[in-house]
Amino acid sequence: MLDIAEELNRWFEEGRDFAVATVVAVDGSAPRGPGAALAVDGHGAAIGSVSGGCVEGAVYDLCVQALQDGRTVRERFGYGDEDAFAVGLTCGGVLDVLVTPVRGDARVLRAGVSAAARGETSALARVARGPDELLGGALLVHPDGSYEGSLDGDPELDRTAAAEARAMLDTGRTGSVELAEDGSRCPDGVTVFVESKVPPPRMIVFGAVDFVRVGKFLGYHVTVCDARPVFTTRLRFPEADDLVVDWPHRYLRRTVTDERTVLCVLTHDAKFDVPLLEAALRLPVAYVGAMGSRRTHEDRERRLREAGLTRGELGRLRSPIGLDLGARTPEETALSIAAEIVAARRAGTGLPLTGSGTPIHPDADGRKERDDRSRAAA
Template structure:
């Protein structure tokens, strides 16, 4: 539900009643993961999606029914070979969807309003709801914040709420959304009820170093992917709001000095487009020693070889150098700034989600990867870290022609 927080926040401010359908479980090649939501108000307006189109019509009708009768239900949608006309997922997967009415002034409505307000305001929060269990508890909501404060209750025994708070806090720390099985008295054993914990963290940061034409295209791609985008360059004539109107921040500073002073974490992406050893060597020396998700640097293979030599001279280890993705991006044959930004964005998504970067045609693997979560840095390996390294993916670098003539 928190993936449509901004729109739901407006509905709640306007006092609208609505029903929200949320994916609460998946198996097989499901198109959307737990937490994906579709909401419908009394006027019939709809926002969000639970399946990419496969079952939206049937879920829309369930939302209208929930608004009419005030009942929370959980429905399963899958693929049926026996009935070719049945509503289901053509991809062959199975999704469980909870459909719940939300009234603006109700206890659950107040908790959900607070949760979507936090999420829309880029404040970390976790929304806990009972998605399987006794009918009296189904749909109950609890909001948990990083400082341990909370709103709402699940309505069972006190131990249930205490356990739910602890489980939600652990998932929120990781930024994960998922289900937790508990007994009704709160003990950590399956069979009694299931909680869906939706975690929402502030947007991850994408910091683009180098105020060049390729940076403007990458800023647009980063915003599209949901990053908070910063452009940094030491040259005030180039690092201007007029040149980068879509960036969240434009900073005039020496890149390595700014990187050492700004906040980064395990979800931060750093893209070095400076093409100048005065900037990129001290910058990469700092960047490759930070526990960030991704560090990439633009340049031809000749530029990379020279940069690699200089970084070794300043003392970077083999493990630290192995984290650098250079030349940056996947090999798409990119030439224009927009195509190059797409190449870089594709590699960032692959690193974040554990993808291979290979064509799906002929791959034989699942289209929707099993690991739909941010990848935290792991033991470095050539071409990547975390899931990519463990999967043995060696890293696919962009061809020299992407940066031809810009050594």
């Protein structure tokens, strides 16, 4: 439900009762992943989406029913030959959806939605499978491990669930964990669904180039940094979260980055690029890409070797930046860069899905296996 926290927070403030359907598990190919949500209020207004259209009508009806009878239910939607044209996912996947009625006195859910709407780091843990009397239990877990609410009134189960939720919050993950009712991990116990809400990852665009809209579209907190104040203006970049006038390498050394940060070096000027990349390639960030021709790249790589960068550090550089889409226009170039960032983030191949024989939406284990094979090949 944190997927639509801003809208739900307004509903809470307006005193509306509503029911919210949340995707808690996905098997195979599906349009949206765990955490996707759709909510329906007492007047029939709907926000959000759980499937992009495949089963929205059926989920809407479940929300209306939950508002009427006050029961939390879990429903599975899938595809089979016998019901190909009935309610199901024609993309071939299976969705498990948790439908929860929410009244004005839902203190923990309201606190979780409010925190998410404010952009605060927190995790909401809810019972997604177990005895009927446990469905609807919820915990709001904070980064320091403290929590409020209860799953079923059992302090040991609450402490264990809170610890699991905090571990998932540390990495920004959303998903399910299996617990026994006595609090120990057990695949035959209670399933707790954890939604993590963390600030959006950073994208730092070096060079006053209009790549901001793409970064915002991908969900990043976008900073534009350029040493030229005449180009680094709010008029040119109204959608940027931050504008910084400074030498790129100097700014990078004083700002905060982490393993989710994306660095796009679009200056294609050696006096900016080389000192910047010398610093960037030694940081534990998710992606470092630099614009320029192959000749520019070869010269830049030579300069970086002379600056002391190792083969492993240079191997992290995506240059020339972007995937080969045959891009010609600035918009097409931006798309090729965005595609490479997504592929790097999701361990994608960048190859056409047609004839590939690979899963469209590989699960975490599939990505890990591919990563392991890549490391072995290297």
